[in-house]
Amino acid sequence: MYDELKEIIEQSNNIVFLGGAGVSTESGIPDFRSADGLYNTKIKYGSSPEEIISHSYFMRHTETFYEYYFENMVYPEAKPNIAHFALAKLEEMGKLKAVVTQNIDNLHQLAGSKNVLELHGSVYRNYCMECGKFYPLKDIIDSEGVPKCECGGTIKPDVVLYEEPLDNDVWNKAYKAISEADVLIVGGTSLVVYPAASLVSAYRGNKLVLINKGETTYDHLAKLAIHDSIGRVFSEIM
Numbered sequence: 604m605y606d607e608l609k610e611i612i613e614q615s616n617n618i619v620f621l622g623g624a625g626v627s628t629e630s631g632i633p634d635f636r637s638a639d640g641l642y643n644t645k646i647k648y649g650s651s652p653e654e655i656i657s658h659s660y661f662m663r664h665t666e667t668f669y670e671y672y673f674e675n676m677v678y679p680e681a682k683p684n685i686a687h688f689a690l691a692k693l694e695e696m697g698k699l700k701a702v703v704t705q706n707i708d709n710l711h712q713l714a715g716s717k718n719v720l721e722l723h724g725s726v727y728r729n730y731c732m733e734c735g736k737f738y739p740l741k742d743i744i745d746s747e748g749v750p751k752c753e754c755g756g757t758i759k760p761d762v763v764l765y766e767e768p769l770d771n772d773v774w775n776k777a778y779k780a781i782s783e784a785d786v787l788i789v790g791g792t793s794l795v796v797y798p799a800a801s802l803v804s805a806y807r808g809n810k811l812v813l814i815n816k817g818e819t820t821y822d823h824l825a826k827l828a829i830h831d832s833i834g835r836v837f838s839e840i841m
């Protein structure tokens with residue numbers, strides 16, 4: 604299995620990676636849908652995590668949103684793991700063209716990846732809903748209550764909340780990269796959130812590789828489906 608993956612990677616110089624929260628669990632950031640994931644963790648709020656990280660909840664209960672968000676979605680101390688570093692190395696070697704990620708943690712960039720397409724935005728970018736001024740995470744992380752702009756407006760993280768559309772430009776770039784890829788490696792994602800999961804269908808080649816701890820509904824389309832930790836897989840093949 605590892606030999607087959609090694610060979611697929613060796614023979615290609617047009618690989619695209621599509622990933623999700625499972626890529627960062629080995630960096631200490633919980634995913635959403637595993638048994639110990641965010642959506643299965645008991646919380647003190649009356650609403651579910653999915654309700655809290657929605658646009659309407661943000662607009663109605665901004666302070667509680669931020670309380671949950673800073674406690675559960677922001678990990679400024681997290682460091683990239685072997686999977687992030689391996690992907691950055693493949694890009695440097697000229698083999699990997701893009702990392703398309705649903706993660707908002709910036710760990711691919713910290714590992715050195717250059718072409719990172721963040722489908723769901725980033726906790727590191729924040730903007731004022733009134734004047735549009737951008738703020739880095741460090742400027743808002745210690746806010747008491749709702750982070751406010753110098754103009755008085757409310758600051759919103761540049762992350763895609765439920766009920767919000769994806770950024771068109773990022774989507775188009777991701778779609779193009781995947782539709783032109785020779786190899787698509789999908790890792791650490793349950794592939795249940797759309798439209799992100801539908802990007803697998805943009806791939807037109809016959810070398811789809813899935814690396815995920817559990818099974819996904821796309822496994823039957825894969826040339827190679829590896830059910831293991833992504834850090835372990837990359838440490839075996841790099």
Ligand code: OAD
Pocket residue numbers: 622623624625626628629634635636637640656705706723763764765790791792793794795796814815816817831832833834
């Ligand atoms: P999920 O939590 O749905 O799926 C993560 C997948 O990674 C699961 O299938 C795990 O089995 C697997 N996994 C966990 N650790 C792993 C590891 N070390 N190696 C390999 N596999 C591992 O997370 P996503 O698919 O990323 O959206 O979720 C998609 C979206 O749902 C997120 O971007 C977020 C969430 O709602 C928004 O917040 C908009």
